Amino acid sequence: MKKFSEMEYVRPDTEQAKKELAALTEQLKKAETYEEARAAFLEMDKGNRHVMTASTIAQIRHDINTKDAFYDGESKFWDSEMPKLQEAMMPFVMAMLESRFRPQFEEEFGDLYFRNAEIQLKSFSPAIVEDMMEENRLTSEYEDLLASAQVPFEGKTYTLSQMTPFKNDPDDARRLAAWQAEGQWYKDHQEQLDSIYDSLVHLRDRMGRKLGYDGYTELGYYRMGRNCYDRNDVEKFRNAVQKYLVPVAAEVFEEQAVRLGKTYPMSYADNALEFRSGNPKPQGSAQDILKAGLKFYNELSPETSKFFNTMMDYELMDVLSTEGKRGGGYCTGLYDYNVPFIFANFNGTQGDVEVVTHEAGHAFAAYMNAERIPSDYIWPTMEACEVHSMSMEFFAENWADDFFGSDARKYRYSHLAGALKFIPYGT
C-alpha cells in the first residue's frame, strides 16, 4: 500500500479502455458458458475500478488545491470524459440485462446489479452525453468559484470554510458582522452564481425532456439510484416530517431563542449560536481531534481500529482548511487500493469532530465493502449512505469527553438537537 501522496497519477488511455469495453461486450454476448460471461464481467469491473481510481485521485488533488494547473486540467478532462465513458458502458449493461446467464449472475452476485442497470437505462441516453459534459463543467465552475472566495474580515481575508468559526462567535455583533461579510461576497458574485445555477436548471430540465419525462424530477430520482421507492413514497414521508417533526424542531429553536435572550424566529446569525456561552468547541488542535478519533476507533472495535489506523498511516484524510481548497467535505473511494478517502475542511468548530465521526462513518462502510464485486456495490445510494455516517456519530457520543472536554455536555445536546433539526431541513 502507498500513502496518498505517493500514489502515482497517470491519465489512463480512455480510448483504449473504450475499445476493451467493446471487446468485452462482444465476449459477453457470444459467451457459450457462464464461466466465459463471468470472465467478461470481472474484467469489466477491474477496468472500471482502475479508471475510477485515476479520476478520483485527480479530483481529490484538484479539490485540495484548485489553483494547481495540472490537476485543474485533469479535472476538466474527467468532467468531459466521464459521460463518454458512461456511454461506452451502456452496450455492456444492455448485454448483461439480455444475457441468458442472468440467473447465474443473480445467484452469484445478487440481483441488485440488474435492478440498478434497469434504472441506469432510464437515466441515460447518448442524446444527453453533451448535456452531461456541460453539466459537469458548470458544476465544477460553481465549486471552483466558491473555493476561490476571499472574504475580508477584521483586516484579514478568509475562505468560506475559514469564516465558519466567526459565524458561530458568541459575541452577537462580531457574529453578525461575519455573516454580513460572507453575505457581501455572495452579493458581489451574485450575477455569476445565479447565471451558473440558472444554466444548470435549464440544462437539467432539457435532459429530462430529452429522455421523455416532464422535466428533471423523475430523471433526478433515477440518477439518485432510488431503486425501492418513488415520488409518492417521498411525498408521504415529507408530510409525516411536516406533521410530526417540524413542531419538535420548532420547539428546539424556540428554546434556543429563550437561552440566547432573542425572539423566535431568529436571524441566520442568531440561529448559528446554540448557547449563550458559545457553541461546543473541540479541545486542542486538529492533531488532537485526530488523536481523539484514533482513541475512539481503537476502543470501539478491532475492525474500526484497523480501519482508522489505515486512514492515518496512509494519509487518507485531508482535513486542514487551506487557501484554494474546495469547501465542504466528502468521502470517496480509491478502488485500486481498496481504501476510502476523506476530504474535509477543519476550522476549529464542532464540525471538525463530525468529520472524524460522520465522514469516517461513510469511510468505514466503504472500507468494509472495499472488495465487493461489482464495485458499484461498495456504496449504497446517497440516502442509505447516511445510515452508516449518522450511526457512527451516535456511537461516538460516549467518547465526547475526549473530543470536547468540558464542552461535552453541550455537544451531546447540540448533536441530538442537530440530528432532529436536520430532518425537516434535509427533506
Ligand SMILES: [Zn+2]
Ligand atoms: Zn454523509
